[in-house]
Structure formats: C-alpha cells, structure tokens
Amino acid sequence: MSFHYHNLRSGAAAATSDDQFAQAVLEGLSRKPKRLPSWLIYDDRGSEIFTEITQLTGYHPAQCEFEIFQKYKQAVTDLLAKNAFRVIELGAGDGKKTQILLEHFIQKQLTFEYVPIDISEGAIQNLVAALESKFSQNTLSVTGLAADYFDGLREIKRHRNVRNMVLFLGSTIGNMELPAAEQFVRTLRESLNEGDYVMIGFDLMKHPKTLDAAYNDASGVFERFNLHLLDVLNRKLGANFVKEHYVQQGQYQPRTHAVESYIYSTREQVVFIKALEREFCFGAWEAMQTEHSYKYTQPEIEVLAEKSGYRVVTHLFDAHHYFVDSIWEVRKLRNK
Numbered sequence: 350m351s352f353h354y355h356n357l358r359s360g361a362a363a364a365t366s367d368d369q370f371a372q373a374v375l376e377g378l379s380r381k382p383k384r385l386p387s388w389l390i391y392d393d394r395g396s397e398i399f400t401e402i403t404q405l406t407g408y409h410p411a412q413c414e415f416e417i418f419q420k421y422k423q424a425v426t427d428l429l430a431k432n433a434f435r436v437i438e439l440g441a442g443d444g445k446k447t448q449i450l451l452e453h454f455i456q457k458q459l460t461f462e463y464v465p466i467d468i469s470e471g472a473i474q475n476l477v478a479a480l481e482s483k484f485s486q487n488t489l490s491v492t493g494l495a496a497d498y499f500d501g502l503r504e505i506k507r508h509r510n511v512r513n514m515v516l517f518l519g520s521t522i523g524n525m526e527l528p529a530a531e532q533f534v535r536t537l538r539e540s541l542n543e544g545d546y547v548m549i550g551f552d553l554m555k556h557p558k559t560l561d562a563a564y565n566d567a568s569g570v571f572e573r574f575n576l577h578l579l580d581v582l583n584r585k586l587g588a589n590f591v592k593e594h595y596v597q598q599g600q601y602q603p604r605t606h607a608v609e610s611y612i613y614s615t616r617e618q619v620v621f622i623k624a625l626e627r628e629f630c631f632g633a634w635e636a637m638q639t640e641h642s643y644k645y646t647q648p649e650i651e652v653l654a655e656k657s658g659y660r661v662v663t664h665l666f667d668a669h670h671y672f673v674d675s676i677w678e679v680r681k682l683r684n685k
C-alpha cells in the first residue's frame with residue numbers, strides 16, 4: 350500500500366503550459382466568430398464547479414456513468430482479474446465514479462495500482478488524500494500525477510510489467526472535434542502495449558430537447574462554470590472582463606452534432622488583456638463559443654476504435670441508452 354502524488358507541471362513544463370494558454374486565448378479571441386477551447390476553464394476552481402455539475406440530477410452523462418459502473422463492476426473485474434493490472438485515469442477529477450470500481454476490486458482482494466492523472470494540481474492532491482484516508486488498510490497503491498495526459502502516460506510507460514486499463518470517462522472525448530478525438534485515441538494507443546485496455550465514456554445522440562435540458566440547469570451551475578472562464582482569464586492573463594456583463598446559454602447544434610455553449614456579451618464593451626498587450630471588442634449580444642460537446646452514435650464509436658488500432662471488447666450502456674462506456678483492447682500493429 351502506498352499513496353503518492355507527483356507534480357509534473359512545475360518548472361519548464363509550467364512555463365510551456367502558460368505559453369500555450371496565452372496562445373490559445375490570443376487565437377480564440379482573434380477568430381471571427383470568437384471561440385475559446387473549454388480546457389481553459391479547468392483551473393482548481395473550474396474543476397470544483399465541474400464536480401458540482403456531476404452531482405446535478407439532470408446532468409445525465411455523470412448519472413448514467415454511475416449507473417453503468419454499479420451495474421457492470423463485476424464484468425470489469427472479470428476482464429482484469431486474471432493478471433496484475435494498473436488502472437490509469439485521464440482527467441480523474443474527484444474520482445468518485447472510479448471509486449465504485451476500486452472498492453469492488455478491493456472487495457475481491459485484487460492487488461492493483463491506481464494512477465489518477467489530472468491537469469488540476471488541487472484535484473489530484475484532494476483525491477490522493479481522500480483515497481488514503483478511505484483505503485489505507487487495503488491492497489491498493491495510488492500514484493497521483495498532476496500532469497497533461499500524455500506527459501503522465503510517458504511517465505507510466507517506463508513500467509511495462511502489468512496490463513494497463515486507461516479510463517477516459519465522463520464524455521470528455523466529446524469536448525474534442527472529431528479529427529482531434531481520432532488523433533487523441535491514436536496517440537493514446539502509441540502510449541500503450543498490445544493487450545492493454547481503454548474504457549472511454551461517450552455521450553450518445555438522443556432527443557435534442559433532452560440534450561438542451563441537460564445543459565441548461567435551472568440552478569445556473571453551467572452558467573457559473575462557463576463564466577468562470579472569464580475569472581481565469583482575469584487571473585492568469587491580467588484581463589479586465591466584468592463577469593456581470595455576460596450571460597451563457599447551451600444548445601444542441603445539428604450541423605456539428607454537438608451541444609455548443611456560448612457566452613454572450615450583454616453590451617458593447619472593450620476588454621484589455623495585459624499579458625497579450627491587446628484590446629478586444631465585443632458587440633452587444635456578440636456570442637463567443639466556450640464549449641463543444643459532441644454526441645456520438647454507436648457506429649461512429651466502432652469506426653473510431655477500429656481505424657485507430659483497437660478491437661471493441663464490449664459496450665456498457667445505461668438503461669436508457671443515453672451513454673456508453675466502451676471498452677477497447679489495443680491491437681497488435683500490423684507492421685510490427
């Protein structure tokens with residue numbers, strides 16, 4: 350039993366990620382129409398607000414995934430139990446869903462390692478501390494990494510002795526455009542060994558009214574989450590956004606097969622961003638896109654797996670077929 354935590358985002362890595370952040374903001378605010386990528390929202394506070402979202406009863410992606418984990422924890426155990434294994438989670442957040450699996454593995458007296466990776470240092474620190482207080486008497490080792498996903502995976506690749514199962518849950522893959530999602534699963538494949546597994550959570554296409562309701566909660570948490578982006582820009586780049594002068598709305602967009610979230614400027618205004626030494630003008634009711642949440646069909650998921658070097662092992666659905674956790678096995682590369 351051991352519980353460790355490492356920060357791979359300090360020093361030069363932190364400087365590079367600050368540069369990437371500033372560059373992404375400059376590009377996004379210079380586009381017409383303006384559009385910022387959603388990963389900018391996830392500082393420690395952004396991750397906390399997202400955790401609140403996952404607790405909303407109307408946000409089906411999180412609720413469905415809890416249901417799936419409860420229903421299929423034995424099936425996942427059967428898949429892994431034969432050999433020593435390691436569970437790596439990309440974007441672990443508060444790790445609540447995964448704990449359903451971890452507890453079950455422990456109950457079955459399996460010995461394994463859990464490696465949660467998250468970009469938010471606060472989230473990883475809290476998670477490792479929570480796991481230590483809950484499971485310190487058990488057969489579990491935890492190595493938390495505050496890192497970008499692929500930096501974390503590079504670190505892990507050095508230890509090749511066990512079968513890996515990589516979890517990429519919560520439909521985070523839906524926040525990537527399709528070509529980026531394809532690139533992501535290919536790069537992930539290169540970080541793994543033949544026979545390793547990945548489990549990816551996909552939110553499935555469904556009635557657009559269900560989607561619009563899921564992304565526009567009455568309590569305003571989604572709005573708070575999206576507008577938090579402006580706080581992040583003020584803090585990290587010395588911008589002077591006045592949050593009260595913006596509102597947010599999410600809606601399903603049939604052209605892109607995604608729920609898109611927009612921040613609207615309620616008036617004409619100019620924002621100065623010190624770190625970029627630039628002013629940016631917003632017209633009255635100008636919309637800036639802040640999120641893209643692609644909704645998959647099952648055939649699209651299967652094509653994505655097959656063309657990226659995986660074999661689909663199984664699809665785990667919730668009762669409504671709103672969501673799927675799809676388990677894939679890394680295939681041998683043909684030219685090896």
Ligand code: AVI
Binds near residue numbers: 402519520523524640
């Ligand atoms: C993190 N990601 C999968 C969420 C989603 O559903 O696209 C982010 C989110 N934004 C608003 N609600 C949830």
